[in-house]
Amino acid sequence: MTNHVPRLLKLAGPMILSTSAITLMQIVDAIVLSRHSSAAVAAIGPAGLAVILFQGFLFGTAGYAGTFVAHNHGRGDAAGVRKSAWLGIHTSLASGILALAVAWPIGQLFLLAGHTPDVAADEISYFTICMAGSLFPVLGSALAGWLSGIGRPAIVTAVTFFSFVINALLAWGLVLGVWGFPRLGITGAALATVSAQAVAAILYAAIFVVGRGCSDRSARRLDRVELGRFLKLAMPMGLRISGELLAWTLFLVVLGRLGTVELAASSIAFRINGMAFFPALGLGQAAGILVGHARGAGEDDEVPAIASQSLLVCEVWMLIMAVLFATCSAPLISVFAGHGPESARIVETGTLIMKFVAFYCLFDAANVMTGCVLSSAGDTNWVARTFVYSSAGFLLLLWLIDSFMPGLIAEWTLGTCFVLFTAVIWSLRFRSGAWRAIRVLHDSH
Template identity: 30%
Template sequence: MDTFSNEPQANPYEGSSAPHDPHRSPTDEQSWWRRPAGGREVLLVALPLVISSLSWTIMTFVDRVLLKWDSGDAMTAAFAAGTVWFSTLCLPLGIAMYTSTFVSQYFGAGRHDRIGLAVWQGVWMALAVSPIILLAIPLAPAMFRLADHTPEVMELELIYFKILCWGGPAMLVGQALAAFYSGRGKTSVVMVVDTSVAVLNLALDWVWIFGYLGFPAMGIAGAAWATVVSLWIKAAIYAYLVLQPQHREQFGTVAGLRFDWPLFIRQIYYGGPSGLQLALDIVGFTVFIVLIGRLGIIEAEASSMAFSVSTLAFMPIWGMSMAASILVGQHLGENRDDLASRATWTALTYALCYMAGISVLYLAVPDVFLIWFFAGDRSGEMRDQVHPLAVSLLRFVAAYNLLDAMGMMFSSAVKGAGDTRFVLRVSMVMATLLSVLSWVAVEWLELGVYGCWAVITLWVWVMGIVFLLRFLGGKWRSMRVIEAAPPDLPVQELETEPAVS
């Protein structure tokens, strides 16, 4: 078994270069749009991922709105329970997501026979941890009692959380299988599948929450079951696509079904810190949400609205950062760290433009986003208290959006190279700080909801600056997660097709 290190390594293919494109003119090299790793290449990879992320964001947003129409407690409970559920999945989900980095580097190096094998190691990991994930169901009452929420909200939280747990294995398997496409830059497939399943989820939400087409009105339970069913359908679609005959021959998607211990361990070694980083970030955020819930129902509901709206900014940038990670992996597989760097800066340009625009909307016309939450509130009892607070909290979101984009972009770029242990160390420190500072703000200094939101704004700023400095340091440029190619494999065989076709 290979020994691993995420320290810079000697390039196994020193002196090789990216494939020459006979259709590229000297002018293209100078054009921001047409040059390698320029605007066009990044957009073709990123836009489907942005649309995919946005589709699920809109689905979650509408899900919260529909639950708000059912009851304010249902919306608050779904937000809190959904966050806790996601935090239980973060470690294995981060490993499953990191499968795309292996696929991208194998693809960039032209080693297509290893791609199917890498994808299935991610699936085996997902199936192995699934029984552990389901153990969270009997532990749920003890977990939610710690939050000290009202009995009504806690009852709804338990219903939502326990049902969602049955969709956890499907989320992990689906993410590992999706890496087969995202890692190769074929992100349009991911867009079509994810968007279609998101539409299905919304339809099931409408039918099962309110009780249409002969189904009983299930409220928050209906929303949870809609998510679970959609996740399993998505996993099944990806499995069907990956096993198509053309993929079996070119990428070994059937031959790679076997368990490969060295590659499995390698993916755990590099993906594990990525998963832990995601888990720590979410745990810190979950503690923040739980503490906000202790301030009162008005504060909890307004914060749930603000965070639900903020996903309209966050998730598209998440998609853009995934594209940056994929392109970094592909170009490092080609041993072109210059193009990997350029792709990251190009993706950041898009991200900052988007974040700036949506932040202006949060400040200038917040009701464009908030009005939907109150459309089903016929009594208007909570509106006068919740609405102005939610408007104020969106100003905090606007204040940290640009630094949030920067942090996501640069952390994803260095993870795409294999610098996952640094990202983990930063997250360990920052998640602890977020939890401690949130507790101090609520329980000790009694700064209230604005104090808590000031804490998370400062936290995002610091994260963005730290990952910018790491990226500029350049240590990631000589890192690789894949093993060196066999010595008898000629360099020219490593040349591969363009990342986007």
């Protein structure tokens, strides 16, 4: 059996940075906002998840171009690689226009969440600004997928790191009003995030142009038939990402009905969980690239080995993070809790929540890794359809708990069981081998 771990780790570092970019920016925002107000800390949880929820569908769809790139690269089709990259670019441009049009009306829905007026106002501000600037992370996702698919992940690392530094500096200045910047609070955090994403998108576009990505006129031309085939596989991927984020956003909104302390503590727990989840997602996407290369080269028998070895690496990572979350939960929560009158209660509540997070991390490795492998193999329709059904069941049970026996422990227990359930479903689907019958590319050479 081929050892795929060295190739996985070579790809994983840049992919981890790429997938962690938005959450790392939000973690920086949360730390800075903890020095501004507890209302802003509470607001960035639901608003940040809602941003990723809507953008998740967009960059999940556009970013699937990276899977097409990987399959074409695996079979040595350079023209197919360029055409696949342009499918992602065309999708990104349309997505950016759509997001700009719906940013303000969707943002007003936070008024219906039942949160306090100051928290709701901050949620609307953060969501509207980040959503209006969706073109930048979506385009960046598509072009990062192109670079990763052709085996150039180090460039993704450099661009991501540079944009992260820009976000951190701008967030500190615009949120707190230092270095001559106005004190804008959570609005400044949103502007810092969008600015950093814009810089990253411009850099990716410049790299694409220098790499002669615009020189192939036939690749640039919009082929509606090919775009339709792409969207048929890519949109379920976007739906799966946004469906998962929708479930967790609503989960956080329902927790907010218990009180501002519970909402702030849960928001912080989600931010800390990103330390484990997004590196795992980067590992999953790296495994997906290897799967794309293997399937493009006609080596389907290598896919199970790629999946099992990648899962083992991911489980080791998640186990390390689970131990950290379980043993150091109070210090981790206190970093984000600020120094307000409710800080002690936020730390106490967050410490309890982190025990649940530590436990479900052990199952989330299978959830993330197997989902990425199935999606890269082309099984996006089944994954999306099944996840819609399981999420509907999760939200129904959440509504029943909130209506008849609301409580922090009951609701977080349900969330943990949801993670376990989806991990089992993905694993059984992969073992069935149904993905072998699915073709991502239109023809073979």
